[in-house]
Amino acid sequence: MRKLTGLLSLLMVIVLLAAPALAEPAASPIRDGAAVLQPTTLADARTLADRVWAATGLRLAVDVRHFLGGADAAAYAQRLLGQQDNSQDTVLLLAVVGEETYAVASGTGAERILGRDARDTLLSRHFRPAFQARDYDAAVADFLLGTARQLEASTGAEIELDGLFGSAQAQPQPNAWAPASPAPTGAAHKKIVLPNLNDILGDPISPTRDPARAREQAERQDRGLSWGSIIVIGFVLSAVFGSKKDRRVCGCGPLGWILGVFGLSKFFGWRR
Amino acid sequence: MHKRSTAVMAFVLMIVLIGASLLWGAYRGWSTERKQVETSMGTLEDVLSARREVGANILTVARRHLPAGDPLLLSVQEALNGIAQTGSLSQRARANQTLQEGMDGLLAELRQLPSLTADERDSMYVNQLLPQAMEQSAHLTEQAEYNLQAERFNRDFTNSFSGRLARLLGVRPAEQFIPQEGDAP
Secondary structure, eight states: OHHHHHHHHHHHHHHHHHHHHHSOOOOOSEEETTOOSOHHHHHHHHHHHHHHHHHHSOEEEEEEESOOTTOOHHHHHHHHHHTSTTGGGEEEEEEETTTTEEEEEEOHHHHHHSOHHHHHHHHHHHTHHHHHTTOHHHHHHHHHHHHHHHHHHHHOOOOOOTTTTOHHHHSOOTTOOOOSSOTTSOSOOOOOOOSOGGGGOSSOOOGGGSHHHHHHHHHHHOOOBOHHHHHHHHHHHHHHHSTTSOHHHHOOTTHHHHHHHHHHHHHTTOBO | OHHHHHHHHHHHHHHHHHHHHHHHHHHHHHHHHHHHHHHTHHHHHHHHHHHHHHHHHHHHHHHTTSOTTOHHHHHHHHHHHHHHSOOOHHHHHHHHHHHHHHHHHHHHHHHTOHHHHHOHHHHHIIIIIHHHHHHHHHHHHHTOHHHHHHHHHHHHHHHSHHHHHHHHTTOOOOOOSOOOTTSOO
16 A cells, blocks of 8 residues: 555645646747748747847748648638737738648737838848748848847847858848749658648647547537436435335336336436 | 216317327427427538638638639539538538539549649649548538437337327428539539
8 A cells, every 4th residue: 555655645746747848849930831841940030039039029920731721821821820929919910831832920019120111121132032942041031130130220229140041141141042943853752651631731620529529528518317316216206106005016126117218218317 | 868978078178189289299309309400500601601701711721723615613602502501401412512513623633633733732732632621521411410319200200109199280300401402513
């Protein structure tokens, strides 16, 4: 018994210590659902987004996907923006690789810091050329760096950019992007295994509608008389109505009542 | 004599009451069961929506490599419309079957094209990503909760005595998401 208690205590300590490590990390505003970006690009993009957020209060978010399942990119970007933690202060860039389309959505607070004209200029100069040439790392890097520089100029904030996206890209010339290789050969594409069908759907299947979960939910919602309830009701009815009868005649006590309740519950659909 | 007629009346009344409660219980029980099957229809709509989106993704890639009038392109587009329409479930199941055949054919046709072979990204889509998505969505559709519940309901409904009673009172079997022989493709 002592051993068991000791083991249980040890297990609890392990669980408590491991809990913070197992906790879900905060959702990053930079998401590559298409797995087309290099890990260094992703890391640098997250670092830059954090620095821009700290310096200007503007949150930069990027979502790269393969497809939208026929959904409109602008509407989808707006929907994604609404799902962000600080949507009013966020500028969200949606890049849909397989559909060769992109869109930007901004919150009202973000538009005060980075106006629509400036945003559209950034897109056309710092994102579109590389995106159309399928150099997605360069497209994302150039857009984020261009946005950071634009913010430095317009707000006067200082944003540390050195060392991000490689030293060559840290000091790019304006409008100087040129494709490294002719389209459409593309930058080194990784072999992709579809981890989740929702990654290429515009309207993802919600967990509650997932067939297995829906079944569990339906079973939970299926309320009715359980066997225990039937037996208890049978006993109660027997105690109330059966006490006046001569039990020696039947000899079955509450069994008849229980079977009666069982039969009625079956007929009237009360039974679980 | 009077005592006997009272006993007969009581007996008849008992039989009538038993019969009525049997019918009422059967009707109510099976109606509730059928409503439960119908409420799970949302799960089927969800997976069909996923199926349409996978079809739309395949069309997006195919349009970059095939002329707009390609028969397979048109056939997949038509099947996508067929699934979206509010026809009978068996008609939509037929459209789903046509969509599967169309998508298989479209992907096979795309694989033969030199333009696709030369395009690394689209080649990856046609050879890896889209077939996986197609398979997953087909599996989800087969496993849709609605179909399983409708099948179970119909089996129990047909094989039970109370089910036959409920049928007399107007309860109908659930329509399954299975193409029927007579449905037009």
